Amino acid sequence: MLQRITVHNLALIRDLEIEFSTGLNVFSGETGAGKSIIVDSLMLLVGGRYDKSLIKFGADSGFVEGVFDFKDGAPLENIGLDGDDGIFIVTRKFYRDGRNDIRVNGKQVTTAMLRELMQNYVDIYGQNEYQSLLKITEQRKLLDYFVFKNDTKVLESHKELFNEYKKVCADMRELGDETERAQRIDILNYQIEEIKSANVGEGEEQALVDRRHLLMASERIKTALAECVSRLDGDDGASAGLSDGLHALSSITSFGDGYSSLYDRLKSVSIELDDITESVKDELDGMDGGERELDEVVARLDKLRALKAKYGAYDAMKKFLANAEIELDRAMHGAEIYGELCDRESALREKLYASCMRLTEMRRSGAQVMRDRILRELNDLGMANSQFETVFAESPDKSDFVKKVTLNGFDEFEFYLSPNIGQPLLPLAKIISGGEMSRFMLAIKMITGNLGNIETMIFDEIDTGISGAIGLCVAKKLAELSRGHQVLCVTHLPQIAAMADGHYYIEKYENDGETATRVTALDRSGMIGEVSRLSGTKGVSSSSDRNATELKDWSDKFKAELK
Secondary structure, eight states, rough: EEEEEEEETTTTTTEEEEEESEEEEEEESTTSSSSHHHHHHHHHTTTOOGGGGGGGGSSSEEEEEEEOTTTTOOOOGGGGGOTTTTTTEEEEEEEETTEEEEETEEEEEEEEEEEETTTTTEEEHHHHHHHHSSSSHHHHHHHHHHHTTTTTTHHHHHEEEEEEEHHHHHHHHHHHOOHHHHHHHHHHHHHHHHHHHHOTTTHHHHHEEEEHHHTTTTTHHHHHHHHHHHHHHTTTTTHHHHHHHHHHTTTSSGGHHHHHHHHHHHHHHHHHHHHHHHHHHHHHHHHTTTTHHHHHHHHHHHHHHHHHHHHHHHHHHHHHHHHHHHHHHHTTTHHHHHHHHHHHHHHHHEEEEEEEHHHHHHHHHHHHHHHHHHHHHHTTTTTTTTTEEEEEEOOOOOOGGTTTBBBBBSSEEEEEEEEETTTTOOOOOOOOOOOHHHHHHHHHHHTTOOOOOOOEEEEETTTTTTOOOHHHHHHHHHHHHHSSSSSEOOOOOOOHTTOEEEEEEEEEEETTTTTEEEEEEHHHHHHHHHHHHHHHHHTTTTHHHHHHHHHHHHHHHHHHHHO
């Protein structure tokens, strides 16, 4: 349930905090006092779209915060958050420039994540929701919710079967006819041979780039190597000078170990220098033909890059080759595989048709149960003469049903209603009035509210177009609903207000030249006064407060007798 809501700088509200009770919570007030702002605040907490026009005039930012306690625990792990026994805090900050920051238990989430989290626990029913029920697509969702909510296996199994069937059909189209397969085999053979004959090595391209860089500098390298050889091995080079030095030292080695040591060290240098000189000469000799090699390297690089442009880099090319070989094998055995796919398609089509018929059977049976329950609820809501049916289109023939089958089967249906004796059954959108729509929606919620985990139900404009005895019927239904759910309801009817477990009066006031909205939690005396005001006789009839007290007493007794 929603325990508390805090609002700052939203429309006419500067600062507001409301503590909610279990059961039926009612909001009332004069027209234009700001009842819709409370609903807007609640919409933001369940993932509704933020419009920067909602921010209070003159403010740069604001926020709405809600504290929730869901007895079954909220699936916070589904959006990567940690929950604490179903208690969490939703904070939504909004700014003048249109930005808004959403957090659950302090961790940032997106609007979609918040909506996913809240959709199974809080529902808001306003004018938009009433209108949506007139759409056939929404009616289909509603019937499926009623039929499959607590038994999803059949529908999920059908969806898996449908996806498998579509995959087989796609595979058959991909194989194509014999002419297409022959053309594809030629292309695959060419591509496979092109990749294999190239024999590309891992890291080869970079190695070729490095080699090309080296070859392009060959003249500079040759000049440096030749100069080095000249300096080392020429008549006046280092080798000749070192040899003369060794000869000089060799004549004095007998005069002491120190001279012998110097001679040995110089001899080592001489050997190393000779080795270096030979290595430099080898490098210089190896520079012959560098121009020819450069041409070969450039040609190889061009080939590799052309292959890369067609098939991707080394890893991608290997993957392409593997897939091409698999596809070639498949194409080579296309006729055989196509026959196997035809057999699978035929078998799956049989299963899919049987699955569709099973869904149809369940929907038609469930629609009868839902009809009877809706009619009972409508009877309690003052529409005893109503007739309601879910009208199904004729199921397609087995020979061509695949043209109409979807993830949800092939059923086409629409809600039909006759709210009065003598009126024919007609599509819901063509016959229902505002008051009838409010009661029909309430009847729907009475039978679907307990199918899921919905704990908090919020009604805006549920009393549109109704009054008098019908208003009392709606009030009784809301009271019944509130015994198993927390219900928040905006109303202008004294009958509904009298049923309240918690009552909040919304009013506008002026403060320092500024218009603002405030909400006051009413005690029993305040509730009776508001029921009297809503009846329209407060201040006119001396019995107004007495009548309001009687209505409140009767309502409390009615709730006490509810199971």
